Amino acid sequence: MSDRLRIALQKKGRLADDSFALLKACGLRFAIRGGGLLARVKNMPIDLLLVRDDDIPSFVSNDAADIGIVGENVLVEEQLTGELDATIAMRLGFSRCRLCLAAPDGGTVKSKTDLSGTRIATTYPGVTRRFLSDSGIDAKLVEMKGAVELAPSIGVAESICDLVSSGATLEANGLSAFETILKSEAVLIRSSRELSAAKTELLDKLLRRIEGVIKSSE
Numbered sequence: 001m002s003d004r005l006r007i008a009l010q011k012k013g014r015l016a017d018d019s020f021a022l023l024k025a026c027g028l029r030f031a032i033r034g035g036g037l038l039a040r041v042k043n044m045p046i047d048l049l050l051v052r053d054d055d056i057p058s059f060v061s062n063d064a065a066d067i068g069i070v071g072e073n074v075l076v077e078e079q080l081t082g083e084l085d086a087t088i089a090m091r092l093g094f095s096r097c098r099l100c101l102a103a104p105d106g107g108t109v110k111s112k113t114d115l116s117g118t119r120i121a122t123t124y125p126g127v128t129r130r131f132l133s134d135s136g137i138d139a140k141l142v143e144m145k146g147a148v149e150l151a152p153s154i155g156v157a158e159s160i161c162d163l164v165s166s167g168a169t170l171e172a173n174g175l176s177a178f179e180t181i182l183k184s185e186a187v188l189i190r191s192s193r194e195l196s197a198a199k200t201e202l203l204d205k206l207l208r209r210i211e212g213v214i215k216s217s218e
């Protein structure tokens, strides 16, 4: 790979704007335009790889990027379900949310003790399975790609395990959370690969600046 530090970022979505703003606050000058996959930082030897958030852990693990910014929920899920060489280098404090178990108000599932023998719909099978096994609960997972909050009303599962931030989506679907199984925030990730001396120096400088930006906003 080139000697420019490559950072994988979400192109568009709940992580994107705060990730761009953080890097700009660290002094990186760049412009994000329409369709491009790569954005060049003008004043430092850094390139931004703009992708779907789900691909960020794997891209860091497989040397398509040196570091990345992703939700801890996505990182942990990938760590549990794939072969991943990526761990947290720094917590960033934005895009906070919780991965929660939730079920229809007034239904048969009210707490985790009611889950045995039922079906749980989720896009996070790895994290959900770990919780069930740690809790000694024998339930069936129904994997969905999205719209998990609709699962109980469709009749495909008795409860769901999904991300919650304000809680408005659960409420709008007549669901209540009864257990938080993972707390998440945006995290900066890296692999165990050794970087060149130049990249190591640049990454250390960037991490110190990020720390400064986070401290000054507290």
Ligand code: PRT
Pocket: 010, 011, 012, 013, 014, 015, 051, 052, 053, 054, 070, 071, 072, 073, 074, 095, 096, 097, 162, 163, 164, 165, 166, 167, 168, 169, 170, 184, 185, 186
């Ligand atoms: O296109 P791409 O694949 O890159 O994006 P995406 O659509 O998969 O992800 P995106 O942009 O929605 O979320 C990116 C990351 O933001 C997630 O992985 C989390 O780390 C974080 N995040 C923070 C959230 C939320 N808050 C959140 N509320 N991700 C999703 N949601 C969803 C949730 O799944 C539910 O459908 O928003 C709905 C609930 O929100 P409330 O406010 O109604 O509770």
Ligand code: ZN
Pocket: 052, 053, 054
């Ligand atoms: Zn995604």
